[in-house]
Amino acid sequence: MGRSPCCDKNGLKKGPWTPEEDTKLIQHIQMQGPGNWRTLPKNAGLQRCGKSCRLRWTNYLRPDIKRGRFSFEEEETIIQLHSVLGNKWSAIAARLPGRTDNEIKNYWNTHIRKRLLGMGIDPVTHAPRLDLLDLSSLLNSPQLNLSNLLSLQTLINPDALRLALSLLSSHTENPDIFLLQKLQENHLLNSQLQNQAPVVQPNQFDNIGTQQIPNQSQSLQGDMGQIFQNNSSGQGLNSNLPSFCNGISDQFGADVSSDNSSFQSLNSNSSNNNSQNLSFESGLSTPLINGSTEDERDQSFCSNLLRFEIPEGLDFDNFM
DNA sequence: AAACAGTGCAACCGCTCTGAC
DNA sequence: TGTCAGAGCGGTTGCACTGTT
Incomplete structure (x- = not known):
């Protein structure tokens, strides 16, 4: 179609804005309003294209822009x-x-x-990816049992599984290598039975609310519950997780053992299959956490992340 | 003190969407 | 209904700053 560019590039300035340019733009908008962005630079006496002016204004010069570090509440809301x-x-x-979209x-x-x-x-999916964790520390614990391993199989990428197997193979005294081999066999069997990858892939939940969720994801809730149930007694996966993620397992252990609500968001959506009626209120009303150190921040950050539930009644149209 | 690597962020690029004609 | 321009959006780049060796 050959659309004309938004402005004639020749002779127009690019790069960082000077204070003088900022002043010109602010003064012009304060007096005239933004109006037509294409004609604005000429009227304001700026050697910039309209698009550059618009971005500068919306991302930096607008009077209602809040600058500075994001608060923890803002961070949680973003996530x-x-x-x-x-x-x-x-x-x-x-x-x-x-806050601006760019920021x-x-x-x-x-x-x-x-x-x-x-x-x-x-x-991308906000789902736990155990294949992103430090598997060697996870698998080197004697507390890893068959039940947990079988539970893990829906989360672990087959490649990660092979890696774990090789790691365990180097520890010949570890009896869990037999269990892991069983796990891998089970993986292969699943792959043959189902004509799909038996793992939670990054985009598996992208279509929540718009289409049927595969049975795979429904098993996730039970699997995760099984994994973290042991945590309430101080046993099981919790102690195997890297220290920075203690918040995750703590929260899972508590929640799953009590009401099995972790990951409810995934299942509630798959069962409701109705994105039109979802509400966002509870999702936004996050608890205020006053952790000041990075560690505290990470822990609560970690736990609250995984507690997030997509409430019923959320109307996606409001956000689009 | 200098060189290098890593990080953060403003700004740009190019595609898509939307509304006017 | 199709075309076009303006605006918006997400992804990417470039550079200044900071930390490390």
């Missing part, structure tokens, strides 16, 4: 919204007064994403 909305940064920004996007990519990965949580 929770992202788990529902995905990379709809503008929709997320609409729920965070004073949130940057903060996600530079801080939150890394932290989630470090905790073994897939930043």
Whole structure:
């Protein structure tokens, strides 16, 4: 179609804005309003394209922009919204007064994403990915039993399973190698029986609310419950998780053993299969946590992440 | 003190969406 | 109904800053 560019690139300035340019833009918008962005630079006496002016204004100069470090509440809100909305940064920004989509996007990519990965949580699906955790520390514990291993199989990527097997193979005194081999065999069997990968893939839950969730995900709740149930007695997987993720297992242990509600979001959605009636209120009313150290922050961050539930009655249209 | 690597963020790019004609 | 321009959006880049060796 050959659409014309938004502006004539020749002679127009690019790169960082100077204070003088900022002043010109602010003064013009305060007097005239933004109006037409394409004609704005000329009227304001700026050697910039309209698009650059619009971005500068919306991302930096707007008077209602809140600058500075994200609070913990904001961070939690971002994570929770992202788990529902995905990379709809503008929709997320609409729920965070004073924050821009660009700012949130940057903060996600530079801080939150890394932290989630470090905790073994897939930043795309927000599901725990045990294959992202340190499997060697996980498997070197004598407390690992067949029940837990069989429970893990829906979460562990077959490649990670093979890796774990090889790790255990190097510890010949460890009797769990037999169990792991059984687990791998079971994996192969599942793969043959079902014409799909028997693991939780990153995008497995992308279509929650819009289509039927595979049975695989329904088994997830029971599996996770089984895994973390042992935790209440101080045994089981909890002690095998890396220290930075204690918050996860603590929370799971408590929640699952009491009411089996962890991961309810996945199942409640799959059973309801009705994204139109979901409400976001409880999802946004996150508890205020005053942890000040990074460790405390990570722990509560970790636990609350996995507690997130997509409430019934959420109306996605409100966010789009 | 200098070199290098890692990190954070503002700004840009290019595609998509939307509404006017 | 199709075309087009404006605006919005998500992904990416480039650079300044900071920490480490």
